[in-house]
Amino acid sequence: MTTTFECGNWRDNILTQLQTRNRQETQLFQDVISQHNKVFENANRLYLENLQLSFQNEKLKADGGSLGSHSSSTVDIRLQERIQQLEQKLLANAEELTELHRRKGENAQQIIDLNALVQEKDKLIATKEVSLAESAAKIVSLQAEVSMYDQSNRELKYLNDALRDEHQALHLAFSSLEEKLRKVQDENRQLVERLIKYKAKDADRMNEENDNFLKNRSKKMLKEIEEACRDTRGTSPEALVEGLGPLYQFTVPTKLTLKFDAHESEVSAVKWSSVDRLIATGGADRKLKLWDISKGTCESKGSLVGSNAGVMAVDFDTSGTLVLGASNDYATRVWTISDQRLRHTLTGHSGKVMAAKFLGDASKVVTGSHDRTLKIWDLKSRACIETKFAGSSCNDLVTVDSAGSIIISGHFDKSIRFWDSRSESSANNIVLNGKVTSLDLTKDAKYLICCVRDDTLKLLDLRMNQVVVVFSCESFKVGCDWTRATFSPDGQYIAVGSADGSVYIWGVASAKVEKVLKEHTSSVTATAWCPYAAYLASVDRSRKAIIWSDNVI
Structure with missing residues (x-):
């Protein structure tokens, strides 16, 4: 029963819609249709009248023929007039009929045009209905998405409230801990003061004991000296020299001793x-690392952090308590080795810092940068005390004397510049045949070795300020703009890494390659000699570090 009823409602609904549509569409053409009907009726009426008049005309003609001579001239005249009137009327009716047919055709064409317009409107309505359906579906989807975002927003508000409560709790805990810290600091200060007093007492007592010990020792030493003088009256000078022990002679390392990932x-x-x-060692991983090899193995002594870019140069102070690192983040940092704490951050360059050295004592540092300047820093005031404008990117630098009064820098523009710390401009320049990648001095500061991008090493005699020896060989290639070449501690050998992973060692006196060490698999960037033993360290671009020597460490 329900199905039948629903089916009947469906048909009635369709019928109602069709009737409504018929009324809406015919209402627009109602005037045209009524006018067309009137024209059609008028044409039918005129057509019937025309037929009647034609019939009457034929009848009159027949009547006129039968009358013949019996008709009078008056009747003929009237009949002719009547015929003419009827013909004129017939002609007028024919013209009116033609006009009505023309208007009928125009109305029919207008009906066709209006039907085409109705069809276009129907198509447009169908398109709009499809668009409305799509919009309705999109609205439903957006409403679901809005509901989801509302739910997410409520969850985030809940989480934010929880975090705010937690922050308040942590803030209260921090305030409490801060108060405890103040108390502990006050207590620590008191303990330090007490400790200082005890230390002062101990120092006084120790000084007193030392004074007594030194007095007793000096008396004893005087007696020993007198006895030694009496005993050495018959001793030869050769024996005295032998008593001093042999001086250490540096030799060329020939074999790999240690290899590790630095x-x-x-x-x-x-x-x-x-x-x-x-x-x-300094690396592109933004760290400066310390390695102890005194036990014959590579033992990490710490990783010094703080740099925000790769470390390009490292240096120790003369006492071995501080180490500095120049970084690509435009800064140079100084750490203490004992506790591995960052002590100073020297910022002021506007380019990569490629070179850095302690200047004389441990209180001053000189740096060279890609911003074409050299800067001298005072670690006590943590400030730049002097800037030297080189005009070209600095790749390396060295200091000539312990006081740091003379600085030599190598540059991208193929020049070596000499600087007096008491003067703002460079004293003189030496121009080479390629970009200068590194500099190193002999201990007596008489000779300077320069690594140049034309794949040569040039030895400068600083007393004459000219190149005296050029070191090169066919297979040696400089791998990068910061390839570091170094003198051996006795100044007899020069070590440098090549782009093919080899380490070349030249003899200074012979100007020949004494040894080629092959173990690296990528370009060697830097080398360094141990200052008191025949050990050579080399590092490459694939994170390896190698220690070379003639014996086991």
């Missing part, structure tokens, strides 16, 4: 400490 990626710099068997 950094997570490219290693850019390596340096030996001047007081123990400790080396520092």
Whole structure:
């Protein structure tokens, strides 16, 4: 029953819609249709009248023929007039009929045009209905998405409230801990003051004991000296020299002793400490690392962090207590080795810092940068005290004397510049045949070795300020703009890395290649000699560091 009823409603609904549509569409053409009907009726009426008049005309003609001569001239005249009137009327009716047919055709064409317009409107309505359906579906989807975002927003508000409560709790806890810290600091200050007093007492007591010990020792030493003088009256000078022990002679390292991964990626710099068997390496992983090799193995002594870009140069101070690293983040940093804490951050350059050295004592540092300047820093005031404008990117620099009064820098424009710390401009320049990648001095500061991008090493005699020896060979290629070449501690050998992974060692006196060490698999960036033993360290662009020597460490 329900199905039948619903089916009947469906048909009635369709019928109602059709009737409504018929009324709406015919209402627009109602005037045209009524006018057309009137024209059609008028044409039918005129057509009937025309037939009647034709019939009457034929009848009159027949009547006129039968009358013949019996008709009078008057009747003929009237009949002719009547015929003419009827013909004129017939002609007028024919013209009116033609006009009505023409208007009928125009109305029919107008009906066709209006039907075409109705069809176009129907298509447009259908398109709009499809668009409305799509819009309705999109609205439903957007409403669902809005509901989802509302739910997410409520969850985020809940989470934000929870985090705010947690922050308040942590703030209260921090305030409490801060108050405890103040109390502990006050207590620590009191303990330190007490400790200082006790230390002062101990120092006084120790000084007193030392004074007594030194007095007793000096008396004893005087007696021993007198006895030694009496005993050495018959001793030869040769025996005295032999008593001093043999002086150490540096030899060319020939074999690999240690090989290890120094950094997570490219290693850019390596340096030996001047007081123990400790080396520092700087890498593209933004770290400066310390390695102890005194036990015959590579033992990590710490990773010094703080740089925001790769470390390009490292250096120890003369006492071996501080180490510095020049970084690509436009800054140079200084750490203490004992506690591995960052002590100074020297910022002021506007380009990569490629070179850095302690200037004389440990209180001053000189840096060279891609911003074409050299800067001298005072670590006590943590400020730049002097800027020297070189006019070209600095790749490396060295200091001539312990006081740091003379600085030599190598530059991208193929020049070596000499600077007096007391003057703003460079004293003189030496122009080479390629970009200068590194500089190193002999201990007596008489000779300077320059690594140049024309795949040569040039030895300068600083007393004459000219190149005296050029070191090169066919297979040696400089791998990058910061390839570091170094003198051996006795100044008899020069070590440098090549682009093919080999380490070349030249003899200074012979100007020949003494040894080629092959173990690296990528370009060697830097080398460094141990200052008190025949050990050579080299690092490459594939994170490897190698220690070379003639014996086991």
